[in-house]
Structures are given as C-alpha cells and as structure tokens.
Amino acid sequence: MGFQKCLFNLLLLLVLVSCKTEQQAIEKNERIVFIADAHLSDIFGTFQDIDYKGIPNPVTGEYANIRTMGSQLQSTRIFNENYFAFIAALEDISKKGIKIVALPGDFSDDGQPVHLRGLKRILNEYTEKHGMSFFVTTGNHDAVRPFSQDASKIDFLGKDGKEQIITSSRAKLTVEEDELEPIITSDIKNWGYKEMTQEMADFGFFPQKKYFYWETPFSNYAYEDYTYDKALIVAPLDKRTYSIKNTNLFLPDVSYLVEPVKGIWLLAIDANAYVPVEKLSGEKDNPKDFSGVSIGYDNVLLYKSHLIDWVKKVSAQAKEKGKLLIAFSHYPMVDFNDDASTEMKAFFGIHKMQLQRVPVEAVAQSFADAGLQIHFGGHMHINDTGVRTTAQGNTLFNIQTPSLAAYMPSYKILTIHSNEKVEVETVVVGTVPEFSSLFPFYEEEYAYLEQIKSPKIWNKEILEATDYKKFTEWHLEELTRLRFLPEDFPVAFLADIAKLSGKDLLLINKGASEIEKQLLANDLTIQDFETWTGYDMIFDFYRLRNADELAVPDIGSKRLKQYKMVCEQLEKSNNEQLVLWSKIVQKTLQGLPSNHFKIDLKTNKIDRITP
Numbered sequence: 001m002g003f004q005k006c007l008f009n010l011l012l013l014l015v016l017v018s019c020k021t022e023q024q025a026i027e028k029n030e031r032i033v034f035i036a037d038a039h040l041s042d043i044f045g046t047f048q049d050i051d052y053k054g055i056p057n058p059v060t061g062e063y064a065n066i067r068t069m070g071s072q073l074q075s076t077r078i079f080n081e082n083y084f085a086f087i088a089a090l091e092d093i094s095k096k097g098i099k100i101v102a103l104p105g106d107f108s109d110d111g112q113p114v115h116l117r118g119l120k121r122i123l124n125e126y127t128e129k130h131g132m133s134f135f136v137t138t139g140n141h142d143a144v145r146p147f148s149q150d151a152s153k154i155d156f157l158g159k160d161g162k163e164q165i166i167t168s169s170r171a172k173l174t175v176e177e178d179e180l181e182p183i184i185t186s187d188i189k190n191w192g193y194k195e196m197t198q199e200m201a202d203f204g205f206f207p208q209k210k211y212f213y214w215e216t217p218f219s220n221y222a223y224e225d226y227t228y229d230k231a232l233i234v235a236p237l238d239k240r241t242y243s244i245k246n247t248n249l250f251l252p253d254v255s256y257l258v259e260p261v262k263g264i265w266l267l268a269i270d271a272n273a274y275v276p277v278e279k280l281s282g283e284k285d286n287p288k289d290f291s292g293v294s295i296g297y298d299n300v301l302l303y304k305s306h307l308i309d310w311v312k313k314v315s316a317q318a319k320e321k322g323k324l325l326i327a328f329s330h331y332p333m334v335d336f337n338d339d340a341s342t343e344m345k346a347f348f349g350i351h352k353m354q355l356q357r358v359p360v361e362a363v364a365q366s367f368a369d370a371g372l373q374i375h376f377g378g379h380m381h382i383n384d385t386g387v388r389t390t391a392q393g394n395t396l397f398n399i400q401t402p403s404l405a406a407y408m409p410s411y412k413i414l415t416i417h418s419n420e421k422v423e424v425e426t427v428v429v430g431t432v433p434e435f436s437s438l439f440p441f442y443e444e445e446y447a448y449l450e451q452i453k454s455p456k457i458w459n460k461e462i463l464e465a466t467d468y469k470k471f472t473e474w475h476l477e478e479l480t481r482l483r484f485l486p487e488d489f490p491v492a493f494l495a496d497i498a499k500l501s502g503k504d505l506l507l508i509n510k511g512a513s514e515i516e517k518q519l520l521a522n523d524l525t526i527q528d529f530e531t532w533t534g535y536d537m538i539f540d541f542y543r544l545r546n547a548d549e550l551a552v553p554d555i556g557s558k559r560l561k562q563y564k565m566v567c568e569q570l571e572k573s574n575n576e577q578l579v580l581w582s583k584i585v586q587k588t589l590q591g592l593p594s595n596h597f598k599i600d601l602k603t604n605k606i607d608r609i610t611p
Contacts, residue, residue: 036378037403042118071155105139105330135204145287161448207231269329273299296331315371334386334398408547430469502529
C-alpha cells in the first residue's frame with residue numbers, strides 16, 4: 001500500500017510539473033509579429049530567361065527594376081520603397097529578439113516568380129542568421145487566380161524616364177511608335193497555387209520537423225497520434241482540395257494549423273475564395289474560369305464553408321488541450337470602418353471606398369460562434385480593431401494590421417502573457433535606410449513628364465520626404481488628390497465643402513448660441529478654425545481611416561477637437577450629405593484601441609495602454 005501511495009504521488013507530481021512547464025512557456029511572454037501586405041517586389045532581382053537588368057541609377061549606377069512614381073501615386077500601395085521598409089522591419093524585429101513572424105497575405109506583388117524568389121531569399125537569410133520562423137498565408141495578390149497565367153505590367157520605369165512594358169507574353173500587345181520595346185520574360189507571370197506554394201514551402205504551407213504539430217482542414221490524425229511522417233502524407237496539394245458547388249471543379253485550400261512553440265497554435269486561414277465564371281471553358285486548370293478573390297470572407301461563407309467547420313473543431317481542441325489559438329488570414333472578419341459603413345454607403349455609394357470588401361455581419365458571427373477569439377487580418381492597408389459579440393455570448397477580436405507599403409507603415413507585435421491575457425503593440429516603421437535611394441530615377445521620370453506636358457504629372461515635393469513615414473504620408477496625399485477625390489467623393493459635395501474654411505463649416509448653422517461656450521470649454525478660438533479648409537478635413541479623414549490612432553500625432557489633438565465641434569454643427573444641418581459626412585467623421589474619431597492595447601480573453605475586455 002505504501003508503494004502504491006508513493007507511485008500515485010510520483011505520478012501526481014509528474015502531472016503537476018508537466019502542467020507547470022506548459023504554463024511557464026506562456027508566462028515567458030512569447031511574442032509573435034504580424035506583417036500584412038508587404039507587397040514585396042524584388043527591385044534588384046534578375047530575370048532567369050533574359051539578360052535585361054533594368055535601368056541604372058543615375059547616381060550610383062546600380063541597376064534596378066522599379067515601377068514609375070506616377071503608377072505608385074495612383075495605387076493604394078507603394079511598389080518600390082517598401083522593399084527597403086520590409087528589410088528595415090525585419091532588422092527591427094531581429095533586434096527585439098522575436099522569432100515568430102506571420103505574414104497575413106499579399107506578401108508578394110502579384111505572385112510573380114522574380115518577386116517570390118526574392119522574398120524567399122530574404123526570409124531564408126533571416127531564418128539562418130537570426131533563427132526566425134516565418135508563417136505565410138495567401139492573399140489576393142499572391143495567387144491572382146488559382147492557376148498560373150500570363151501577365152503584364154505596363155508601368156515599369158524605362159530609360160529616359162519613359163514607361164517600360166514588361167510582360168510574359170506578346171499576345172494582344174500593341175506598342176506605339178514613341179514607346180519602348182516591351183521586355184518579354186516568363187518571370188513576370190502570375191503564378192498559381194502549385195508554383196507559389198512550392199516556392200514558399202518552408203514558411204508554413206508544408207510541415208517541418210521542428211514544428212510540434214501541423215494539420216490541414218483535410219488531415220485525419222489526432223494531436224496525440226501526430227508524427228511528421230503522417231503530416232507529409234497529407235501535405236500535397238492534391239490532398240488539400242475542396243469542391244466548388246454547382247460545378248465539377250476542385251480547388252486547393254492551403255489553410256494550416258501549426259504549433260511552432262509549445263502551447264501556441266497559429267491558425268493560417270486560406271480565405272481566397274475563387275468564384276467560377278458563368279460560362280466555364282471546360283479546360284483543366286484554366287485561370288480564366290474564375291474571378292479574383294478581393295471580396296474576402298463573404299465568398300468564404302458561400303464557397304468554403306468547410307473552413308468554419310474546421311475552425312470549430314480546432315477551437316474546441318485548443319480549449320480542451322490548453323492551447324492558445326491565434327488565427328490570421330488576409331481578409332478582415334469585422335467591419336473595418338469603425339462601424340460607419342452604413343453611412344459611408346449612403347454617402348459615397350456602395351461601390352466606392354472599397355465598401356464591397358466590408359464583410360457581412362454573418363462572417364464575424366460564424367467564426368466567433370466557431371470559437372475564434374483573436375484574428376489578425378490585412379488586405380485593407382489600414383490600422384483598426386473591430387469587436388463582435390454574438391447572441392451566444394462569443395466574442396471575436398479582429399485586429400487589422402497596416403501595410404508596410406502605405407500610410408501608416410507598421411507591423412503588430414502580439415505578446416502572450418497567459419492563455420487569457422494578451423497585449424498588442426503597433427510598431428511604426430518610420431526610419432528606413434536607403435528609402436530615398438531611388439529618387440534619382442524619379443527625377444528623370446519627372447523631367448520626361450514635364451517635357452511631354454503630361455496631364456498626370458505628380459507633385460515633386462514628395463522627393464523632399466526626410467523619412468519613410470513622411471514619404472508614405474506624401475503618397476497618401478497625392479493618392480487622395482489624383483485618385484480618391486475624383487473617384488470617391490460626390491462632385492457637388494466636394495465643390496461645396498473643399499474650399500470652405502473651418503470657420504465657415506463651424507458657423508454653418510448661423511447664430512448657434514452654444515458655439516462660444518464650446519470654444520471656451522475646449523480652449524479654442526474662432527481664429528483656430530480659419531487655418532484649415534474642408535479639403536484639409538477630407539485628407540485628415542483619409543489619414544484617420546488608414547492609421548486610426550497612429551494618425552493623431554500627425555493631425556494634432558487640437559485640430560481633432562475642432563473637427564468634432566464642426567461635425568456637431570453639420571449634424572444639425574438640413575443637408576443630408578452634411579449630416580452623413582458628420583456621422584462618418586465622428587465614428588472615425590471614436591474607434592476602439594488600435595495602437596497599443598491589452599485583451600482579456602476571459603472577460604472579453606479590451607483596454608488601451610497609454611505611454
């Protein structure tokens with residue numbers, strides 16, 4: 001009896017030690033970095049099938065393949081300088097000693113071979129030098145279609161400041177007499193799943209011996225029975241497919257669950273849901289049989305519902321085994337407009353401001369009720385936090401990670417204090433070595449645009465940016481001027497409001513008696529409102545929409561108080577557009593914590609951490 005009691009106590013001790021060891025792994029404040037929408041183009045990469053090296057830098061002589069500044073300022077992402085920003089971010093992460101880095105999609109420009117090879121080279125370098133582990137998931141720019149297809153870019157920068165076409169096929173290509181001869185290379189194709197995942201195989205898509213666990217929505221082994229060899233058997237893409245309803249088509253789904261360190265489960269969701277066209281070609285693996293995937297989770301509900309069942313199973317197992325489950329994917333699961341989407345649709349129109357990418361409420365409800373609590377998304381190039389609680393009492397925190405290729409260039413650090421308490425910090429990548437090294441190229445481009453008297457000429461002051469953060473701010477300002485204002489805003493509204501002063505807007509309801517008291521209470525004067533116009537308010541709205549709390553230092557708390565006062569007056573107007581605009585701005589000013597905050601997963605409480 002004594003022996004049995006000793007044996008029982010020994011076994012109990014072993015169990016307690018085991019539990020304590022796993023708990024200590026969480027208490028060590030394990031950190032995970034999320035870098036969304038890197039959109040990496042290997043500007044110094046070389047094509048494997050031709051000798052073209054790009055064009056030489058007018059100052060250094062170094063060859064580069066870059067896109068024009070004009071094209072950058074018409075796009076929601078920077079094409080060139082983000083190469084340096086990505087490396088600067090990885091350098092910063094390595095100095096912090098963080099070993100796990102997740103990339104929630106759009107890690108490449110458009111899944112081109114030349115850029116994927118360059119990204120792989122960079123990730124391998126940081127893996128070998130700093131012991132980092134990278135985990136990627138798919139975005140709409142990594143596999144534009146499920147299968148490889150020819151592609152072209154007409155806006156590379158060529159000699160003498162002209163645009164240079166680089167294409168994988170000359171088919172249907174016409175060239176004007178004064179244009180440069182196109183460059184033909186297969187390295188500019190858009191790869192499909194097969195080629196893209198093979199190139200990025202070492203970064204989560206397939207199992208590795210160092211992982212404690214790895215599975216897919218289609219694997220059938222239990223956690224207790226897991227072996228690396230079993231994972232290898234189910235890893236090939238032909239064993240990871242789902243059927244498209246109402247067709248005979250099957251597509252790959254490269255979602256995976258991985259345990260990179262004991263106690264933490266990373267759930268990489270492949271939310272690319274390709275929609276079949278009305279009339280199918282009947283050909284095998286024809287990329288033209290499918291539309292793109294930029295809509296995101298709305299189409300997941302329609303075409304990839306198996307993912308919800310899988311998440312439900314994984315969530316239950318994580319809870320049962322004491323694992324902390326952290327999900328990441330490319331697309332947002334929650335309204336990313338500070339719940340102003342209804343007013344924005346009424347004001348801008350349902351097809352403007354990327355409002356078609358706002359997920360329906362059923363997305364958050366479905367994944368929250370499946371057991372998901374934390375999800376890191378990308379796609380929108382914005383900084384935001386969204387929270388949804390279902391009727392069943394389940395809460396989902398959707399954390400939108402900004403892009404390094406847009407204002408405000410940042411990445412997120414998740415610090416895990418315990419299974420119930422986590423902390424999220426947003427790190428701005430403002431200082432980037434060599435970010436201005438390409439400016440001499442743009443000087444040549446600008447000179448050419450001046451010479452031909454181009455109507456698309458951009459503001460050369462962007463080349464006076466002193467750091468990368470300021471460069472991205474200039475990018476947003478030019479993007480607003482050249483694209484957003486003409487495309488997004490109602491013409492009549494813009495004509496009415498853009499040139500009005502803040503004072504004019506404040507006094508729009510003439511004789512409002514409470515204004516003087518409000519000015520006094522907010523330590524403001526009427527003269528403060530004379531220093532800005534409606535255009536400034538619109539641009540600051542874009543800054544807030546992109547960066548949320550991160551934009552506050554750039555705008556200033558004093559100006560934000562003025563906007564709040566103006567909105568309170570506009571809301572009393574008889575003009576429906578002014579009322580909608582005031583509601584949109586006010587909601588944008590009142591978002592949840594998105595810079596540095598903590599989440600209690602037991603109480604579902606989120607709290608801002610102030611410096």
